[in-house]
Amino acid sequence: MSQDVVKRIEELREKIEEANYLYYGLDQPNISDAEYDALMEELIALEKKHPELITEDSPSQRVGGYVAKEFPKVRHGSPLLSLDNAFDGGDLREFDWRVRGVVPQVEYVVELKIDGLTVALTYENGILTRGATRGDGEVGEDITANVKTIGSIPLRLKKSIPRLDVRGEGYMPKASFLRLNEEREEEGMALFANPRNAAAGSLRQLDSKITAQRKLGYFAYQILAPEELGLSTQGEVLEYLKEQGFTVNPLVKVFSDIEDVIQYCEEMTEKRLSFPYDIDGLVIKVNNFAQQRELGFTTKSPRWAIAYKFPAEQVETVLEDIILRVGRTGVLTPTAILKPVFVAGSTVSRASLHNLDNIREKDIRLGDHVLIHKAGDIIPEVIKSLPEKRKGTEKIFEMPEHCPECASPVIQEEGEVAHRCTSITCPARQREAIIHYVSRDAMNIDGLGPAVIQQLLDEGLIKDAGDLYYLKHEELVKLERMGQKSAENLLNAVEDSKERGLAPLIFALGIRHVGAKAGRILAQRYGSMENLAQATEEELLETPEIGPTMAKSIVQFFQQESTGEFIKKLAEAGVKMTAEVSQKPQIFSGQSIVVTGTLERWGRKEIESIIEDFGGKAASSVSRKTAFLIAGEKAGSKLTRAQELGIPVLTEDEFAAKVEEEAGIKLG
Numbered sequence: 001m002s003q004d005v006v007k008r009i010e011e012l013r014e015k016i017e018e019a020n021y022l023y024y025g026l027d028q029p030n031i032s033d034a035e036y037d038a039l040m041e042e043l044i045a046l047e048k049k050h051p052e053l054i055t056e057d058s059p060s061q062r063v064g065g066y067v068a069k070e071f072p073k074v075r076h077g078s079p080l081l082s083l084d085n086a087f088d089g090g091d092l093r094e095f096d097w098r099v100r101g102v103v104p105q106v107e108y109v110v111e112l113k114i115d116g117l118t119v120a121l122t123y124e125n126g127i128l129t130r131g132a133t134r135g136d137g138e139v140g141e142d143i144t145a146n147v148k149t150i151g152s153i154p155l156r157l158k159k160s161i162p163r164l165d166v167r168g169e170g171y172m173p174k175a176s177f178l179r180l181n182e183e184r185e186e187e188g189m190a191l192f193a194n195p196r197n198a199a200a201g202s203l204r205q206l207d208s209k210i211t212a213q214r215k216l217g218y219f220a221y222q223i224l225a226p227e228e229l230g231l232s233t234q235g236e237v238l239e240y241l242k243e244q245g246f247t248v249n250p251l252v253k254v255f256s257d258i259e260d261v262i263q264y265c266e267e268m269t270e271k272r273l274s275f276p277y278d279i280d281g282l283v284i285k286v287n288n289f290a291q292q293r294e295l296g297f298t299t300k301s302p303r304w305a306i307a308y309k310f311p312a313e314q315v316e317t318v319l320e321d322i323i324l325r326v327g328r329t330g331v332l333t334p335t336a337i338l339k340p341v342f343v344a345g346s347t348v349s350r351a352s353l354h355n356l357d358n359i360r361e362k363d364i365r366l367g368d369h370v371l372i373h374k375a376g377d378i379i380p381e382v383i384k385s386l387p388e389k390r391k392g393t394e395k396i397f398e399m400p401e402h403c404p405e406c407a408s409p410v411i412q413e414e415g416e417v418a419h420r421c422t423s424i425t426c427p428a429r430q431r432e433a434i435i436h437y438v439s440r441d442a443m444n445i446d447g448l449g450p451a452v453i454q455q456l457l458d459e460g461l462i463k464d465a466g467d468l469y470y471l472k473h474e475e476l477v478k479l480e481r482m483g484q485k486s487a488e489n490l491l492n493a494v495e496d497s498k499e500r501g502l503a504p505l506i507f508a509l510g511i512r513h514v515g516a517k518a519g520r521i522l523a524q525r526y527g528s529m530e531n532l533a534q535a536t537e538e539e540l541l542e543t544p545e546i547g548p549t550m551a552k553s554i555v556q557f558f559q560q561e562s563t564g565e566f567i568k569k570l571a572e573a574g575v576k577m578t579a580e581v582s583q584k585p586q587i588f589s590g591q592s593i594v595v596t597g598t599l600e601r602w603g604r605k606e607i608e609s610i611i612e613d614f615g616g617k618a619a620s621s622v623s624r625k626t627a628f629l630i631a632g633e634k635a636g637s638k639l640t641r642a643q644e645l646g647i648p649v650l651t652e653d654e655f656a657a658k659v660e661e662e663a664g665i666k667l668g
């Protein structure tokens with residue numbers, strides 16, 4: 001192989017890691033996202049051609065791909081302790097008094113207490129070799145593959161040393177959290193209560209590709225045995241961590257008077273919501289390590305540090321009314337109308353009550369005093385009612401028997417918590433269906449907000465989303481507040497949407513249980529609306545990730561006469577109903593895979609071509625670089641060698657399951 005390739009790979013790795021450091025560490029990006037992606041793509045392509053050049057610290061390892069069966073347990077070099085808590089200035093003064101009893105002259109470092117989870121990192125000879133969760137403080141879980149996907153964690157130290165143990169906080173930025181929950185809601189999945197739970201869930205993903213998508217962050221704040229590196233204060237440790245390429249939270253302050261510490265804590269309490277990540281307090285540490293040693297530890301926590309915890313933002317208000325919103329699937333969602341109140345940074349006057357069960361469980365009555373907060377500091381939620389404040393005039397809420405929008409009967413299906421309007425022609429459902437059809441992940445028609453849709457419905461210009469394609473300029477300009485230009489823009493946006501393709505269109509149809517992701521899977525599997533419309537339940541069930549509920553719902557949807565008419569309307573308007581069934585996902589890109597023993601499902605050539613179709617290289621001998629071994633009956637020395645090297649061994653069926661899981665394709 002030419003030296004040029006080796007050099008180029010090295011160059012790309014350096015450029016990418018430099019960009020990572022500038023972006024995450026210094027918040028000063030030097031290149032655009034597109035340039036970054038181009039570098040990464042080039043690196044992955046080169047490594048794919050030369051898998052023997054792949055190294056553990058190559059930035060290509062950040063995109064994930066390793067699927068664990070479980071997380072091995074790991075014992076921490078020294079236990080991860082927790083901190084004692086302070087809740088107000090008084091507690092902090094007491095802490096200061098205790099500290100000064102031992103070390104009268106003291107300096108405190110005050111850091112933000114990031115609300116995520118502790119992640120312990122180990123570097124050997126400058127290379128990240130292990131990332132672990134806190135666990136019970138003594139024994140955690142090995143989550144190395146997942147940790148590598150976090151952009152702000154260096155895979156290689158700037159200056160290599162034999163060993164470095166770093167501790168810090170892994171977290172999910174608020175923006176990533178909101179986006180993730182939005183997607184989950186759409187796919188009908190359970191929502192994460194807050195960014196911390198979402199970060200924990202993401203770091204405990206068996207499939208590191210999923211972790212990579214979750215865009216986690218990491219702030220480093222501690223190293224083990226700092227004095228062996230000639231560092232004598234926490235301030236120096238933070239500087240050192242930065243020099244080694246870690247991201248250190250910039251809001252660190254040093255004070256020698258506890259009153260200044262208290263003032264800073266109060267200032268940060270005010271500002272807590274303005275950060276792009278959640279913080280649940282501040283950590284106050286004695287700066288000097290010699291003094292820390294003098295102070296020592298209690299059984300569970302250091303005497304040289306304390307956590308100042310923010311007061312939880314819970315406020316009381318009055319529940320004035322409960323209104324019902326009819327969604328596109330006919331679900332009636334009760335929403336609390338609250339006496340406006342300021343909580344966690346904004347005024348709240350509404351909160352979803354989700355369903356009748358939730359109202360009953362919390363015994364929430366009309367007119368009740370209630371306690372509210374923002375879940376994850378973002379989503380308003382009623383925590384509980386305050387029955388002790390009742391006057392006797394409060395009323396128990398009942399679900400109506402008839403839809404508030406169309407008066408059709410409301411039912412609750414067996415096993416469902418939701419109440420639904422039974423009419424598919426309910427105007428509320430139709431309006432919501434159109435709002436969904438034009439939404440970003442569906443047909444993405446700009447300039448068509450709920451208000452304009454309502455106007456179009458009121459004027460009788462549309463009855464369903466299909467009618468959007470038949471709107472005329474002269475009709476639109478007659479609408480109130482609709483100028484020549486906006487009418488034109490709207491028509492252009494509608495026109496553009498015809499080319500979105502099959503996947504978003506399937507999602508846009510609003511078939512119950514079918515989210516955006518299912519839309520993509522179905523489009524890939526069926527290639528056209530016509531094929532999908534004819535699919536049977538049995539066939540659909542063979543598609544990865546399509547379960548019985550979804551399969552049934554899809555078949556039912558296409559059996560309705562109205563569906564056929566609607567699709568015909570779209571087709572006649574020229575809406576594209578096919579998908580280019582793309583090449584197989586390159587899930588084994590850059591991986592060298594060895595097959596051995598007698599196979600049952602496939603011939604040797606056949607399985608090798610499967611490996612290659614998905615981007616892998618079918619190699620003939622096992623080495624440290626082998627990603628995994630597929631072993632059939634009577635496997636011999638290759639199996640032994642793989643076991644010696646600790647390389648994963650898969651049966652044929654496990655291999656098929658892996659392909660299905662990662663590529664969403666079932667092998668025959």
Ligand code: IVH
Pocket residue numbers: 081082083111112113114115117118119168169221222283302305307
């Ligand atoms: S120092 C022995 N510094 O808060 C002292 N902890 O109980 C070790 N945390 O779960 C902790 N930000 O993961 C420290 N700047 C910070 C922190 C921090 C968040 C977390 C830590 C642990 C808890 C402390």
